[in-house]
Amino acid sequence: MVKESKPRNLTALHSKSHMPENSFFFERAIPIFLVVLGLVMLGLILFAAGVLIGVVRF
Amino acid sequence: MSFNQFLPFVSTAIMLIFSIYVFQRYSVRHGRHFLFWGIGLSMFGLGSFAEAFLSITWNKWIFFIWYLFGAALNAGWIGHGTLYLLSRKKWVHVLTALLALGSVYAAYLMVQTMPRLDEAAFTTSRPISEQYGTKVLEAGQAAPAGALTAQETYRGAQVTVTRGVLPLGAAVRLTTPFFNIYGLLTLVGGALYSSFLFWRKRVLPNRVIGNVLIAAGALSIGFASTLTRLGNGQFLYLGELIAAILMFSGFMTAGRPQPEEVVSSAKVPAPAQ
Numbered sequence: 001m002v003k004e005s006k007p008r009n010l011t012a013l014h015s016k017s018h019m020p021e022n023s024f025f026f027e028r029a030i031p032i033f034l035v036v037l038g039l040v041m042l043g044l045i046l047f048a049a050g051v052l053i054g055v056v057r058f
Numbered sequence: 059m060s061f062n063q064f065l066p067f068v069s070t071a072i073m074l075i076f077s078i079y080v081f082q083r084y085s086v087r088h089g090r091h092f093l094f095w096g097i098g099l100s101m102f103g104l105g106s107f108a109e110a111f112l113s114i115t116w117n118k119w120i121f122f123i124w125y126l127f128g129a130a131l132n133a134g135w136i137g138h139g140t141l142y143l144l145s146r147k148k149w150v151h152v153l154t155a156l157l158a159l160g161s162v163y164a165a166y167l168m169v170q171t172m173p174r175l176d177e178a179a180f181t182t183s184r185p186i187s188e189q190y191g192t193k194v195l196e197a198g199q200a201a202p203a204g205a206l207t208a209q210e211t212y213r214g215a216q217v218t219v220t221r222g223v224l225p226l227g228a229a230v231r232l233t234t235p236f237f238n239i240y241g242l243l244t245l246v247g248g249a250l251y252s253s254f255l256f257w258r259k260r261v262l263p264n265r266v267i268g269n270v271l272i273a274a275g276a277l278s279i280g281f282a283s284t285l286t287r288l289g290n291g292q293f294l295y296l297g298e299l300i301a302a303i304l305m306f307s308g309f310m311t312a313g314r315p316q317p318e319e320v321v322s323s324a325k326v327p328a329p330a331q
Contacts, residue, residue, distance in 0.1 A: 017261055017262055018260055018261055018263070019257075019260045019261070019263045019266070020263070026257070026263065026266070030253075030257055030266060030267075030270065031257070033270050033274075034250055034253060034254055034257070034270070037246070037250055037270070037273045037274060037277060038250055040277050040281065041242055041243075041246045041247065041250070041273075041277060041280075044242055044277065044280045044281065044284060045239055045242050045243065047284055048235045048238050048239045048242070049235070049239060051235050051287075052232070052235040052236070052239075
């Protein structure tokens with residue numbers, strides 16, 4: 001029984017600490033989120049830089 | 059008090075709990091990143107509180123707190139914590155010294171500005187973020203509804219301005235973009251970078267999601283602040299509340315303990331949790 005339960009526990013640990021395979025969320029949604037958030041960050045940095053050099057007035 | 063004015067009080071409460079939680083982590087684990095996050099989050103909380111206070115009544119020292127901690131410094135300090143997490147190289151200490159010196163200098167400039175605040179331009183009917191700065195009106199440009207205007211001499215020319223609490227050309231305002239750009243790069247960039255590393259390795263999905271939430275939270279307040287500067291200040295309090303909720307939930311998600319065996323074998327830098 002002990003020998004059988006150990007691999008099963010390791011599998012459970014592995015599944016919790018690894019991304020689920022063939023997951024739409026991790027395979028598609030997360031990369032899109034990362035790209036979109038990166039672009040928004042870039043836009044806000046450019047805006048702030050524009051304020052700094054006087055191109056954007058507020 | 060309107061519903062919108064109530065929101066900063068909720069944000070303040072969330073940030074208070076968040077800050078205490080991070081300082082507790084620092085007292086146990088002593089990571090410098092926890093210290094800087096705790097300081098930055100406390101600044102964020104102070105800024106939210108000051109904003110809530112200024113939606114009810116005026117106090118110039120609360121305005122001091124709002125501008126220095128809420129508008130200028132907090133993003134830089136939180137982001138610097140993320141930098142400490144991602145890199146333990148010596149140049150980070152140099153940046154720490156620069157951040158500290160820059161913060162003291164910004165505080166000095168703010169103190170210098172205090173006697174010149176235009177308290178008469180303040181009203182509780184608009185968010186402080188919409189009315190703190192005196193702005194030059196371009197030829198043909200109409201002043202926003204309810205804004206006070208005045209004639210001033212600026213850089214040798216006679217200009218029409220919409221009056222704000224801070225005087226025209228206040229030097230402290232020039233420091234704010236530096237802190238905010240640095241904060242955006244380190245906090246958002248650091249969270250996205252960490253998330254990407256874990257995603258690429260296909261490990262620790264909680265840290266992938268947690269860092270995306272942190273980045274989204276930080277961007278929501280940046281986005282709301284930008285909208286405010288473009289004349290749409292009604293979204294600011296909501297943006298702050300969303301930021302507080304997303305960043306706190308992201309931090310909790312990323313910090314959730316994971317199975318030891320796998321954590322120890324994951325050869326990726328520590329996350330911006």
